[in-house]
Amino acid sequence: MNAIVISALMGVVMMFSGILTKRNSTVRYIAITGLIILLISNVLELGGSRFFDFDVRNMLSFDSFSLLFNTIAFGSTLIFVLLSGKDMEKVGVHVAEYYALIFFILCGVGISSSFNTLLMLFLGIEIISIPLYILTGSDKRNLKSNEAALKYFLMGSFSTGLMLMGIALIYGAQGNFIIGYGAKSLSPLMGAGLLMLLFSMAFKVSAAPFHFWTPDVYDGAPTVFTSFMATIVKAAAFIAFIRLFSGSFGNVHPQWQIIVAIITAATLLIGNITAVFQQSVKRMLAYSSIAQAGFMMFALVALNNKASEGLIFYTAAYCLSTIGVFAILIKMKDYTFEGFNGLAKSHPVLAGTNAVFLLSLAGIPATAGFMAKFYMLSAAINNGHVLWLVILGVICAAISVYYYFRVIQAMYFKDGEVQEIKTTPAFRGLLIGIAAIVVILGIFPQWLLDNLYYFIPDL
Amino acid sequence: MIPVLLILIPFVSGCISFFLKSGNQARVWALLSSIITCIVSISGLVYFTSNAQWTADVEWIPALGSHFAVEGDGLGKLLTLLTAVSFPIIFIATYKSSYSRANQFFALMLLSQAGLMGVFLATDALLFYFFWELALIPAYFLCSIWGGERRIPVTFKFFIYTFIASLMMLVGIIYVYTKTPDQSFALSSFYNANLSYQEESWLFWLFFIAFAVKMPIFPFHTWQPDTYEQSPTATTMVLSGIMVKMGVFGVMRWLVPVLPTASWAWGDGVSTLCVIGMIYASLIAIQQDDLKRLIAYSSIAHIGLMCLAIFATNTVSMQGVMIQMFNHGINIIGLWIVVELIERQFKTRKISELGGLAQKAPGLAILLVIVALANVALPLTNAFIGEFLMFTGIFSSAATKYNVVFAATAGITIILSAIYTLNMIQRVFYGNTNTLTAEAKDVRLNEKMILGIIVIGIIIIGVYPKPILNITQDAVDSILSRMVTKQL
Numbered sequence: 001m002n003a004i005v006i007s008a009l010m011g012v013v014m015m016f017s018g019i020l021t022k023r024n025s026t027v028r029y030i031a032i033t034g035l036i037i038l039l040i041s042n043v044l045e046l047g048g049s050r051f052f053d054f055d056v057r058n059m060l061s062f063d064s065f066s067l068l069f070n071t072i073a074f075g076s077t078l079i080f081v082l083l084s085g086k087d088m089e090k091v092g093v094h095v096a097e098y099y100a101l102i103f104f105i106l107c108g109v110g111i112s113s114s115f116n117t118l119l120m121l122f123l124g125i126e127i128i129s130i131p132l133y134i135l136t137g138s139d140k141r142n143l144k145s146n147e148a149a150l151k152y153f154l155m156g157s158f159s160t161g162l163m164l165m166g167i168a169l170i171y172g173a174q175g176n177f178i179i180g181y182g183a184k185s186l187s188p189l190m191g192a193g194l195l196m197l198l199f200s201m202a203f204k205v206s207a208a209p210f211h212f213w214t215p216d217v218y219d220g221a222p223t224v225f226t227s228f229m230a231t232i233v234k235a236a237a238f239i240a241f242i243r244l245f246s247g248s249f250g251n252v253h254p255q256w257q258i259i260v261a262i263i264t265a266a267t268l269l270i271g272n273i274t275a276v277f278q279q280s281v282k283r284m285l286a287y288s289s290i291a292q293a294g295f296m297m298f299a300l301v302a303l304n305n306k307a308s309e310g311l312i313f314y315t316a317a318y319c320l321s322t323i324g325v326f327a328i329l330i331k332m333k334d335y336t337f338e339g340f341n342g343l344a345k346s347h348p349v350l351a352g353t354n355a356v357f358l359l360s361l362a363g364i365p366a367t368a369g370f371m372a373k374f375y376m377l378s379a380a381i382n383n384g385h386v387l388w389l390v391i392l393g394v395i396c397a398a399i400s401v402y403y404y405f406r407v408i409q410a411m412y413f414k415d416g417e418v419q420e421i422k423t424t425p426a427f428r429g430l431l432i433g434i435a436a437i438v439v440i441l442g443i444f445p446q447w448l449l450d451n452l453y454y455f456i457p458d459l
Numbered sequence: 460m461i462p463v464l465l466i467l468i469p470f471v472s473g474c475i476s477f478f479l480k481s482g483n484q485a486r487v488w489a490l491l492s493s494i495i496t497c498i499v500s501i502s503g504l505v506y507f508t509s510n511a512q513w514t515a516d517v518e519w520i521p522a523l524g525s526h527f528a529v530e531g532d533g534l535g536k537l538l539t540l541l542t543a544v545s546f547p548i549i550f551i552a553t554y555k556s557s558y559s560r561a562n563q564f565f566a567l568m569l570l571s572q573a574g575l576m577g578v579f580l581a582t583d584a585l586l587f588y589f590f591w592e593l594a595l596i597p598a599y600f601l602c603s604i605w606g607g608e609r610r611i612p613v614t615f616k617f618f619i620y621t622f623i624a625s626l627m628m629l630v631g632i633i634y635v636y637t638k639t640p641d642q643s644f645a646l647s648s649f650y651n652a653n654l655s656y657q658e659e660s661w662l663f664w665l666f667f668i669a670f671a672v673k674m675p676i677f678p679f680h681t682w683q684p685d686t687y688e689q690s691p692t693a694t695t696m697v698l699s700g701i702m703v704k705m706g707v708f709g710v711m712r713w714l715v716p717v718l719p720t721a722s723w724a725w726g727d728g729v730s731t732l733c734v735i736g737m738i739y740a741s742l743i744a745i746q747q748d749d750l751k752r753l754i755a756y757s758s759i760a761h762i763g764l765m766c767l768a769i770f771a772t773n774t775v776s777m778q779g780v781m782i783q784m785f786n787h788g789i790n791i792i793g794l795w796i797v798v799e800l801i802e803r804q805f806k807t808r809k810i811s812e813l814g815g816l817a818q819k820a821p822g823l824a825i826l827l828v829i830v831a832l833a834n835v836a837l838p839l840t841n842a843f844i845g846e847f848l849m850f851t852g853i854f855s856s857a858a859t860k861y862n863v864v865f866a867a868t869a870g871i872t873i874i875l876s877a878i879y880t881l882n883m884i885q886r887v888f889y890g891n892t893n894t895l896t897a898e899a900k901d902v903r904l905n906e907k908m909i910l911g912i913i914v915i916g917i918i919i920i921g922v923y924p925k926p927i928l929n930i931t932q933d934a935v936d937s938i939l940s941r942m943v944t945k946q947l
Binding site: 309364365366374378382387390391394395397401402412445446449450 | 522592593604610611615618619623626636
């Protein structure tokens with residue numbers, strides 16, 4: 001509850017800060033302070049102290065699962081702003097608005113990670129989506145940015161429509177909006193509702209065959225916001241996805257498992273194989289985010305304890321690495337693979353940390369990405385019905401090595417012109433810090449996951 | 460304590476080496492570190508032999524039931540000894556080679572040594588997988604940065620090959636883990652996993668492919684000659700001398716004892732692959748004009764024999780494999796040193812462009828001939844002991860109906876290996892000198908010393924192999940006690 005209230009308030013504060021001060025750096029410092037407060041208040045709530053206590057009529061519930069995810073999401077946002085805040089100022093003049101929108105999105109993240117009824121799910125997802133449409137089109141003079149925003153808006157509204165219809169059908173079937181009501185059997189009404197919700201959520205997490213908007217939108221949006229969209233927002237959609245499906249449809253899991261498994265397989269194949277053919281690193285990362293979504297879908301296929309643990313860990317690993325890669329990408333002038341040639345010689349810190357992030361995305365041991373994939377694979381193997389999917393996933397993980405390592409090859413094994421990239425020592429230090437976290441989480445995953453069990457798990 | 464030291468010393472000194480400024484500092488640092496590791500390893504064999512000193516077990520990821528558990532049994536001791544002895548030899552032999560960014564080169568070499576040590580010592584499957592990959596990553600960078608012209612595509616092929624295979628093994632590991640009675644990754648729990656015969660038989664291939672790519676066994680070998688050819692020589696020595704042993708080791712530690720029934724059932728299939736690979740590789744080796752490729756193919760043949768001997772499943776053949784793993788490591792490093800010397804002097808590795816070296820460089824010639832004869836497994840050399848044991852074991856194997864066929868077909872490769880090795884010696888060292896070799900100089904002192912040490916080692920083990928056989932006896936017994944040794 002702390003997080004939802006504070007983030008909404010901070011959103012308003014940020015809107016007015018644009019009027020009160022014209023200096024971008026002041027706005028940035030206010031945003032960073034706000035994020036720190038948000039993070040701390042959320043951690044405090046994890047420890048049991050709530051600042052606000054509203055009667056929400058049990059429409060929201062803050063368990064350790066949702067709070068731990070919020071912590072990861074807010075922490076990642078903080079890192080994102082620290083790394084790329086200055087680059088946000090280059091997008092346009094309305095810097096304060098961007099921060100306000102980000103805080104509103106975080107409010108949506110807070111709701112969609114802790115909803116208890118379908119209404120709240122809808123609210124959360126919409127609060128996330130609408131500011132995102134604006135952010136995508138924030139580079140107003142750029143045609144691609146406008147196109148992306150329009151595309152995203154049209155497709156997004158369509159999927160929202162589907163979701164509403166699904167919710168209505170489920171209301172018809174069970175007589176209320178509560179998730180966790182536990183459908184004992186799948187009536188036709190319920191089944192139709194399930195499918196609609198499945199499709200609209202698959203759209204939000206960009207799972208195949210609902211992924212077509214992703215590359216265009218990610219490519220067209222200003223790179224800073226792509227970074228935010230591809231990480232925190234996507235992770236939040238996933239948390240909502242698994243919360244909804246384990247709560248509402250957990251009892252009839254065997255009946256829809258195969259559909260989700262097929263969607264997962266398609267996502268893995270399309271994401272990985274298309275990424276191989278990309279020439280631009282930014283577009284490659286868009287497809288890689290589809291591929292990574294495929295791996296996160298494993299949690300939904302397996303739907304057991306390991307899976308929800310794994311999803312939490314996966315989001316942390318994926319957010320940290322992707323934010324890092326994007327932060328470095330933003331600094332590059334040339335977004336093609338050749339643009340990275342010889343980076344290791346001219347900028348060893350950027351190249352070294354980038355290599356760690358890419359290794360983590362590829363799932364090489366001793367990075368967080370490996371442990372994340374490990375959890376997903378073991379969840380699916382534990383489930384026992386989807387071994388074919390596990391083998392497919394492993395093959396796709398090997399394919400992903402190809403395109404992630406192309407960047408490493410360009411940085412380390414090829415020679416290129418020395419580029420002028422201005423970075424502050426603080427930026428480099430932060431990158432090293434994130435890389436260190438990625439490695440530490442890869443070796444001691446329990447430092448994150450123990451928090452899930454320290455507080456009573458009630459998912 | 461000893462296993463932890465063996466992993467930590469190279470790991471820490473490797474990390475430090477990244478921060479050293481000059482190349483010479485890094486060179487000396489790496490050499491020192493490897494010598495210390497070597498001393499620790501030898502003293503572990505001679506003075507600190509108790510079990511307590513060779514085991515360490517700390518909880519690592521409690522939620523998963525994974526421990527940082529390392530233990531040196533006979534097999535582990537022998538292979539860590541090989542790793543510990545090889546690295547100083549490699550560093551001294553290539554002491555004069557200059558590298559750009561030498562500090563990174565030596566750092567990665569030391570890190571790969573740490574990974575190798577971990578692989579040979581881990582008794583926890585997850586830890587084993589960690590080290591398995593950690594040995595691969597530095598090797599990938601070493602080959603891709605300091606390799607030959609076609610290094611990037613070639614090493615990438617090598618990396619993708621091994622990575623897909625190890626992911627398959629990861630699936631296998633997780634599957635076995637879910638079937639263990641106490642949900643743990645420990646080797647002992649893996650032994651007690653509840654697996655039906657069907658499960659064992661497909662799991663077998665998940666594990667076997669990972670090891671087969673590493674060894675490499677036909678038809679998974681295509682990465683190997685290219686990679687050996689393109690890598691810097693010091694890395695090639697690590698790859699061929701030690702890293703291929705990871706595959707053989709994996710089969711002995713993690714495959715046949717964990718999945719005994721499937722290993723017995725698929726034994727003939729695997730043995731057939733081994734025999735085909737041996738003949739095939741030997742025939743190709745005869746055709747090669749490039750020294751590095753010749754040695755690479757001969758190595759495929761030798762490793763094939765080791766894998767064949769494992770599946771013969773008796774004490775004699777197992778002992779043969781153990782001792783031969785050590786011998787093959789020493790011998791092939793010796794061969795690479797000679798190739799390195801030749802390449803540095805004449806800037807070529809083509810057999811057809813060389814000739815008459817014996818007149819100009821008698822010291823080199825004598826040393827090479829002994830190493831090469833060990834490669835052919837002539838009596839009095841170390842490889843003779845290993846191959847003799849393996850052939851005896853294969854011939855008298857009770858686990859397969861086709862023991863005689865396998866032994867006879869594999870025996871052909873001894874003749875073939877004599878053909879390509881002696882042919883190589885003849886064309887490189889004897890005959891008339893040409894314009895290129897007329898100016899040849901003999902080897903330097905440090906090179907002579909290292910080759911001398913290797914030759915002495917070859918002969919000592921060839922005459923008196925008992926100490927090594929004693930080290931590995933317990934490992935042989937414990938592996939065999941878990942295997943199906945007879946036909947049902």
